[in-house]
Amino acid sequence: MLFFCVLAALIVCDATGCIDSYVTQILMYIGINIILTASLNLVNGYMGEFSVGHAAFMAVGAYAASFFSLSVLPHSPVFFPLSLVAGGIAAGIVGLCVAIPAFKARDDYLAIITLALLMIVKSVFENLPWFGGPQGYAGIHKYTNLSWVFVFTVATVLVIRNLVYSNFGRGIIAVRDDEIAANLVSVNTKYVKILAFVISSFFAGIAGGLFAHLIQFINPRTFSLVKSTDILLMLYLGGSGSLIGSILGASIWTVLLELLRFLGIWRFVVAPVALIVLMIYRPLGIMGGKELRFFRPRDDGKAKP
Amino acid sequence: MSHDAPNNPLLCITGLTHSFGGLMAVSDFNLSIDQGDIWGVIGPNGAGKTTVFNLMTGVYRPDKGTVLLGDEDITGLPSHTVVAKGISRTFQNIRLFKSMSVLDNLRTGAYCRLGYPLFGALARTKSFNRMERDLTARAIALCETFGISDRLHEPAASLPYGMQRKVELGRALISGPRVLLLDEPGAGLNPSELDGLTRLIRNVQRDFGVTIVLIEHRMQLVMDLCDHVKVLNFGQTIFSGPPQGLSADDIVVKAYFGENDETSLN
Numbered sequence: 001m002l003f004f005c006v007l008a009a010l011i012v013c014d015a016t017g018c019i020d021s022y023v024t025q026i027l028m029y030i031g032i033n034i035i036l037t038a039s040l041n042l043v044n045g046y047m048g049e050f051s052v053g054h055a056a057f058m059a060v061g062a063y064a065a066s067f068f069s070l071s072v073l074p075h076s077p078v079f080f081p082l083s084l085v086a087g088g089i090a091a092g093i094v095g096l097c098v099a100i101p102a103f104k105a106r107d108d109y110l111a112i113i114t115l116a117l118l119m120i121v122k123s124v125f126e127n128l129p130w131f132g133g134p135q136g137y138a139g140i141h142k143y144t145n146l147s148w149v150f151v152f153t154v155a156t157v158l159v160i161r162n163l164v165y166s167n168f169g170r171g172i173i174a175v176r177d178d179e180i181a182a183n184l185v186s187v188n189t190k191y192v193k194i195l196a197f198v199i200s201s202f203f204a205g206i207a208g209g210l211f212a213h214l215i216q217f218i219n220p221r222t223f224s225l226v227k228s229t230d231i232l233l234m235l236y237l238g239g240s241g242s243l244i245g246s247i248l249g250a251s252i253w254t255v256l257l258e259l260l261r262f263l264g265i266w267r268f269v270v271a272p273v274a275l276i277v278l279m280i281y282r283p284l285g286i287m288g289g290k291e292l293r294f295f296r297p298r299d300d301g302k303a304k305p
Numbered sequence: 306m307s308h309d310a311p312n313n314p315l316l317c318i319t320g321l322t323h324s325f326g327g328l329m330a331v332s333d334f335n336l337s338i339d340q341g342d343i344w345g346v347i348g349p350n351g352a353g354k355t356t357v358f359n360l361m362t363g364v365y366r367p368d369k370g371t372v373l374l375g376d377e378d379i380t381g382l383p384s385h386t387v388v389a390k391g392i393s394r395t396f397q398n399i400r401l402f403k404s405m406s407v408l409d410n411l412r413t414g415a416y417c418r419l420g421y422p423l424f425g426a427l428a429r430t431k432s433f434n435r436m437e438r439d440l441t442a443r444a445i446a447l448c449e450t451f452g453i454s455d456r457l458h459e460p461a462a463s464l465p466y467g468m469q470r471k472v473e474l475g476r477a478l479i480s481g482p483r484v485l486l487l488d489e490p491g492a493g494l495n496p497s498e499l500d501g502l503t504r505l506i507r508n509v510q511r512d513f514g515v516t517i518v519l520i521e522h523r524m525q526l527v528m529d530l531c532d533h534v535k536v537l538n539f540g541q542t543i544f545s546g547p548p549q550g551l552s553a554d555d556i557v558v559k560a561y562f563g564e565n566d567e568t569s570l571n
Contacts (some may be wrong), residue, residue: 166426186388
């Protein structure tokens with residue numbers, strides 16, 4: 001209900017342009033960052049692994065979605081969600097290809113493997129002739145608007161919530177707590193790990209598509225380690241293992257970087273210092289793994305009445 | 306389930322052998338258990354008792370030998386499949402999912418019993434809701450039997466040691482196993498808790514109809530509970546029979562207390 005009211009309001013805003021375009025821009029960034037953070041949360045928070053390759057999946061999604069909207073589907077905003085989903089699926093497939101070998105390793109090794117992936121994806125897009133190479137992929141239509149960002153943000157949070165509070169989610173969290181014991185109480189650990197990773201990369205791809213159709217120009221350098229680090233920062237700022245944490249972390253970080261714009265280049269010093277201070281005084285992030293009642297399914301943990 | 310004839314055991318292990326590098330951890334281990342029995346596996350530290358459990362539950366693949374559950378060969382199956390077939394276990398040093406609530410620990414134990422597809426979970430379908438509700442009801446009922454239902458929503462790590470053992474037992478039982486493997490259930494319990502545990506295991510065996518194999522160092526528990534005992538030493542089986550025969554057996558006494566070396570006594 002609330003969802004449809006907000007959506008209706010946003011469609012009106014998009015149509016009339018009644019919100020200042022700068023504010024609109026920030027709001028869309030917040031939405032995209034929430035999708036990125038919440039999806040990374042699935043792997044780094046709930047599953048307790050450490051992936052630094054989220055920007056790579058975002059890149060795959062951005063390029064694939066742009067390719068679909070420019071060269072495959074008719075040029076019309078109506079087909080925009082289709083190209084987004086295509087971007088998500090492309091990122092999911094790359095995620096699957098990485099997950100199968102990567103989860104033979106653990107901890108630090110997964111970080112190294114995803115770091116390698118990040119470099120591979122960046123150089124592939126730099127060297128492929130079709131997407132403008134290092135000059136970047138230009139001419140993307142501006143299809144991203146508040147309504148689409150809102151719809152996909154809500155969808156992401158909802159899917160991840162429903163996943164986490166289910167048999168699969170319990171399996172994912174069990175892997176974090178004790179993988180061997182999880183396997184010995186019947187959790188198919190290999191399957192849940194790959195599942196979490198693929199879903200996480202799928203939504204990173206969606207976010208990439210939204211991002212590409214917002215700034216209308218992407219190049220391989222956009223999706224560097226710095227981008228991954230940004231997402232990691234938002235995740236740990238809000239507190240990993242909590243959806244409301246991801247939402248808060250993404251919102252606060254995005255707004256903070258904008259508010260500090262008057263500092264010029266210094267904001268890239270001030271913001272990380274703020275983060276370090278937070279880590280010292282609240283090492284588990286703002287939410288510390290706690291979850292708002294709103295994000296727990298109502299009947300979770302209740303028997304038949 | 307009908308009573309199996311004595312020549313058709315529920316769990317039948319033959320010639321189980323496993324070595325780590327040059328160390329023979331378990332050699333030619335045989336075990337044949339009838340429905341409803343309680344077996345004890347004892348032996349000094351490093352005798353290969355836990356390795357036997359690990360071989361049965363797919364943690365390691367045995368070098369040689371077979372494990373039959375009913376008529377089915379389950380040798381070397383992956384762990385999660387073994388549980389689905391009906392063998393659950395607990396651990397020597399409790400391995401709960403520490404950050405999860407007691408309820409979620411139990412529900413995770415039934416991972417293999419929930420048949421809804423991924424889509425069911427994401428779309429919260431009717432069958433998803435029904436299966437989750439049934440499972441939750443069963444988990445709560447188990448907690449009530451074990452007297453831990455007032456701690457249902459607390460993180461498992463916050464419970465006292467004895468209760469954690471019960472959570473682990475509940476987590477092993479919720480998948481509805483036919484065989485329950487208990488790895489040192491009495492470790493770290495005081496004598497009065499040990500009595501409680503003896504009663505609990507008896508009740509579990511009666512109420513859940515499970516067949517139990519337990520590894521234990523506390524002889525009191527073994528004597529009170531077990532119908533049969535196997536003694537391992539350096540991977541070899543050195544005794545097999547009713548627990549009353551233990552103290553009379555020379556080799557067992559030697560393995561536990563050492564040779565009666567008269568020269569060193571003088």
